[in-house]
Amino acid sequence: MQHAFAAGHRRVAIVGTDVPDLTAHIVLQALRALDGHQAVFGPAADGGYYLLALSSLPQALFEDIEWSTATVLAASVANAQRVGLSVAPLGTLPKLLDIDTLADLQRWLALQQQQHGHQQQPEEQQQRQQEAGLREPKHSMLQQLAQQIVQQTSQSLN
Known part of the structure; x- marks a missing residue:
């Protein structure tokens, strides 16, 4: 700064x-x-x-x-x-979740699946994505990555 x-x-x-x-x-x-x-x-x-x-x-x-x-x-x-x-x-500004731990990642993933599990996105979110130049739902890749991390970490802990 x-x-x-x-x-x-x-x-x-x-x-x-x-x-x-x-x-x-x-x-x-x-x-x-x-x-x-x-x-x-x-x-x-x-x-x-x-x-x-x-x-x-x-x-x-x-x-x-x-x-x-x-x-x-x-x-x-x-x-x-x-x-x-x-x-x-x-x-x-909205309160957002930052990812510091595996538990945070699991919480974020659960929230995303709950909020974005359906195909139709709220109009405001679609508008934000268009403003940011995003054509696809931005979280789909992050959700997949988060799921892989959670699965791999859970397997290595067992």
Whole structure:
């Protein structure tokens, strides 16, 4: 982030690479939210965050954070407010599941099968996929990969 701001960018976002439901639409939504705020967090289901968008980078923002805990988001928001950043409401972006463990992967897979098990997709999701340039359901490949990982891991544990 520091390099991006030094290069003259006014809005910078970082994203987690372990969030299969993160879309370009969500990243754009975060960047647009910087019109009225200086910080936007994408809340993760485990108490962390999968996205951070900023219009400036105060040094103290990442101080005194107990990383990889359920308090990362709350501590980060508190730090942002403490250093004077206006933080967008946490409901600005959807809460998403990040994949840190096999149990997380199994949970995500179960949710995908529950939500996307049918052929017809909700109109809003189809529109998001079109905006992102996707023609096929984006999760089909991820679902197959997740199923293979779960099966192989379960077999190796037995």
